[in-house]
Amino acid sequence: MKVVIDTGNYIAARAAMMAKPKVVAAYPITPQTTIVEGIAKYVENDELDAEYICVESEHSAMSACIGAAATGVRTFTATSSHGLLLMHEMLHWAALARLPIVMCNVNRAIGPGWNIWCDENDSIAQRDTGWLQFYCSSNQEVFDTVIQAYKIVENEKVLLPAMINLGGFILSHTSLPVRIPEQKEVDEFLPPYEPKWRLDVNHPITHGNIIFPDDYYKIRYNMQLAQDNSRKIIKEVAREWREKFGTYHGDLVEEYRCDDAELVILAMGAIGAEAKVAVDKIRKNGLKVGLLRIRAFRPFPEEEIIGMAKKCNKLLVIDRNISVGNEGALAGETRACLKDRVEDANVYGFIAGLGGKDVTYIDIEKMCKMVIDGKAGRVEWYGLG
Amino acid sequence: MAIKDFPIEEYVLPGNAACPGCPSTMGLRTVLKALGKKTILTIPACCTAVIQSWYPYTSFNVPTLNIAFEAAASAASGIAAALKKLGEEDINVVVWAGDGGTYDIGLQALSGAIERQTNFLYICYNNQIYSNTGIQRSGATPYAAWTTTTVKGKKEFRKDIGEIIIAHHVPYAATACVSYPEDLYNKVKKTMGIRGPKYIEILAPCPPGWRFSMDKTVEMGKLAVETGAWILYEYENGKLSFNGISKSIAEGKYKPKPVEDWLKLQGRFSHLFKPEKDIVRINAIKDHIRDTWEHYKKLASL
Ligand SMILES: Cc1ncc(C[n+]2csc(CCOP(=O)(O)OP(=O)(O)O)c2C)c(N)n1
Ligand code: SF4
Numbered sequence: 001m002k003v004v005i006d007t008g009n010y011i012a013a014r015a016a017m018m019a020k021p022k023v024v025a026a027y028p029i030t031p032q033t034t035i036v037e038g039i040a041k042y043v044e045n046d047e048l049d050a051e052y053i054c055v056e057s058e059h060s061a062m063s064a065c066i067g068a069a070a071t072g073v074r075t076f077t078a079t080s081s082h083g084l085l086l087m088h089e090m091l092h093w094a095a096l097a098r099l100p101i102v103m104c105n106v107n108r109a110i111g112p113g114w115n116i117w118c119d120e121n122d123s124i125a126q127r128d129t130g131w132l133q134f135y136c137s138s139n140q141e142v143f144d145t146v147i148q149a150y151k152i153v154e155n156e157k158v159l160l161p162a163m164i165n166l167g168g169f170i171l172s173h174t175s176l177p178v179r180i181p182e183q184k185e186v187d188e189f190l191p192p193y194e195p196k197w198r199l200d201v202n203h204p205i206t207h208g209n210i211i212f213p214d215d216y217y218k219i220r221y222n223m224q225l226a227q228d229n230s231r232k233i234i235k236e237v238a239r240e241w242r243e244k245f246g247t248y249h250g251d252l253v254e255e256y257r258c259d260d261a262e263l264v265i266l267a268m269g270a271i272g273a274e275a276k277v278a279v280d281k282i283r284k285n286g287l288k289v290g291l292l293r294i295r296a297f298r299p300f301p302e303e304e305i306i307g308m309a310k311k312c313n314k315l316l317v318i319d320r321n322i323s324v325g326n327e328g329a330l331a332g333e334t335r336a337c338l339k340d341r342v343e344d345a346n347v348y349g350f351i352a353g354l355g356g357k358d359v360t361y362i363d364i365e366k367m368c369k370m371v372i373d374g375k376a377g378r379v380e381w382y383g384l385g
Numbered sequence: 386m387a388i389k390d391f392p393i394e395e396y397v398l399p400g401n402a403a404c405p406g407c408p409s410t411m412g413l414r415t416v417l418k419a420l421g422k423k424t425i426l427t428i429p430a431c432c433t434a435v436i437q438s439w440y441p442y443t444s445f446n447v448p449t450l451n452i453a454f455e456a457a458a459s460a461a462s463g464i465a466a467a468l469k470k471l472g473e474e475d476i477n478v479v480v481w482a483g484d485g486g487t488y489d490i491g492l493q494a495l496s497g498a499i500e501r502q503t504n505f506l507y508i509c510y511n512n513q514i515y516s517n518t519g520i521q522r523s524g525a526t527p528y529a530a531w532t533t534t535t536v537k538g539k540k541e542f543r544k545d546i547g548e549i550i551i552a553h554h555v556p557y558a559a560t561a562c563v564s565y566p567e568d569l570y571n572k573v574k575k576t577m578g579i580r581g582p583k584y585i586e587i588l589a590p591c592p593p594g595w596r597f598s599m600d601k602t603v604e605m606g607k608l609a610v611e612t613g614a615w616i617l618y619e620y621e622n623g624k625l626s627f628n629g630i631s632k633s634i635a636e637g638k639y640k641p642k643p644v645e646d647w648l649k650l651q652g653r654f655s656h657l658f659k660p661e662k663d664i665v666r667i668n669a670i671k672d673h674i675r676d677t678w679e680h681y682k683k684l685a686s687l
Binding site: 022023025049050051053054055056057059060061063064065066067068069070071072073075089090093199200201203204205206207208209210211212215 | 422423424425427434435437438439440441443445446447448449450451452453455456458459460461462463464465466467468469470471476493494496497498500501
């Protein structure tokens with residue numbers, strides 16, 4: 001075990017390297033680029049024994065990962081924003097093909113106008129692709145989640161791809177200390193990938209040919225079961241990691257000072273880290289506020305949110321994304337899962353930080369105050385100015 | 386090799402859903418006989434994606450990955466990379482794509498895969514249309530041909546993809562035609578000894594798409610070559626050379642048949658002959674064939 005101080009992107013690259021993928025296919029895009037540069041260096045220096053395919057687009061990056069994963073090897077890629085959007089078709093393909101690909105996505109706004117700062121609309125736009133989605137709030141969490149993700153998705157009860165999101169610049173380009181285990185320990189935690197099926201000349205199968213409605217319907221159902229199964233496995237893997245390596249960030253969610261809370265903040269990604277500071281500050285003033293940080297957006301932590309709403313019926317949901325024409329994705333899904341299950345739940349949606357607009361703990365304190373003072377509506381666009 | 390000496394093993398099995406007289410199954414059958422069992426196929430959206438039969442059945446007896454329309458070459462890059470890591474580089478990584486998936490939507494991925502020197506064989510079966518979606522024009526559709534999106538005949542000449550591929554300095558590129566299985570077989574065999582990206586394009590006369598009777602596929606391909614409308618060549622080690630009848634045409638030993646002999650048999654060109662002969666467009670086709678030949682002869686003399 002050693003402590004390394006590095007940016008979220010280099011930490012992501014290091015985690016990917018230690019997970020030992022055999023094929024990496026990726027394309028540069030700000031603010032993700034240093035992840036693939038990091039990987040390229042590991043491969044060139046023989047620190048990672050992988051084929052690094054310098055594809056000509058993100059669509060091809062995901063297609064190449066699909067081809068490689070279908071041939072039975074562990075794969076990795078990373079992207080952001082427009083790159084993720086270009087992949088969209090192949091994200092569905094990877095999930096329907098049940099290939100356990102792991103990808104980092106550095107959350108970044110979508111143009112026009114060109115904006116390279118943090119915004120979660122890129123990944124939220126992929127929420128129905130069947131991928132597991134994790135949102136990280138520290139570089140340590142990025143490291144741990146990348147390696148954990150392989151163990152989760154390669155479990156035969158899951159076999160779906162996973163996307164690990166980290167905020168553009170806020171984590172991707174900020175250096176923080178991270179505890180890095182020995183390779184040997186990671187190898188013990190994450191054994192080599194044993195594919196359930198592969199393109200094999202001795203057992204020829206055709207993958208992805210025409211499928212009629214009855215069978216297609218079952219395939220979709222099985223994907224849903226896999227997402228449901230992953231809940232338990234995410235928890236088990238997080239626990240195992242904590243026992244082995246000592247770091248822990250929660251499982252599907254992380255609860256922070258919620259026990260006696262009268263108002264609970266729901267947030268994802270780096271805003272989750274900022275919210276912890278806000279909680280501490282507000283509590284100093286005697287107000288009982290807690291945080292339910294959403295780590296997994298898919299599978300959606302329904303049970304955890306319902307459980308929390310039963311204890312504390314005031315939920316302040318912060319979304320760094322907007323489903324234009326409705327509201328923030330987390331707020332909308334929170335409302336949907338509470339409807340008819342927790343009668344008296346009050347959900348206050350806050351849209352904040354789009355296009356990289358700062359969301360500091362002071363802003364979060366102000367949001368809390370608005371709710372406590374009864375000044376918050378159903379959906380607030382915080383800081384429009 | 387003569388047809389009678391082809392391996393007896395079949396990899397395109399009965400039960401597939403191709404139209405009678407389909408050039409795709411005809412060509413693929415020969416190609417897989419040449420490649421043998423140690424082959425992984427990648428197939429993008431195209432007719433061949435829908436004729437394999439339906440889940441959970443397949444009529445293809447080699448492992449096959451279906452992939453999105455524009456993604457065949459990049460998926461094959463991933464397969465080739467994985468096989469390298471698994472120490473299984475003796476397996477042939479093969480893309481089998483239509484002209485739409487090659488000339489148009491898949492061109493970027495193909496160009497990238499070739500530029501990266503992917504060790505694979507990319508085969509385009511060129512039926513000169515999008516047949517899967519019901520006969521629309523592609524970049525490979527010839528001038529004046531009817532399709533459902535060029536109802537009065539295509540206004541543009543087809544793209545010369547061969548030259549685009551050659552411009553990538555591939556170790557091997559060739560054209561073929563389903564009507565000459567021995568030639569196709571030999572070309573595929575030849576690629577197996579070459580590392581890096583190999584490209585073969587097979588002219589694939591499609592009865593419903595070209596509007597001719599389904600028992601005439603072979604004849605239609607032969608006529609395309611005999612009239613000079615389709616040129617058989619190989620490009621190897623930086624040299625281009627003609628084969629078969631195209632070689633005889635180039636050497637002046639075979640006088641090409643009039644192109645009308647080929648056009649007239651296809652419903653897609655019927656508007657060039659009825660109600661009266663469209664001399665202007667027929668001459669434009671002839672000029673294009675002549676210019677293409679001149680150009681290729683120059684390439685062959687380099
Ligand atoms: C992204 C995308 N756009 C459009 C389609 C619809 N589509 C499927 S196959 C096809 C045409 C295929 O043409 P070609 O590659 O020439 O093969 P053929 O059908 O002639 O065998 C089209 C347009 C698709 N599957 N994916
Ligand atoms: S439309 Fe043409 S290419 Fe497609 S299956 Fe029928 S004959 Fe074959």
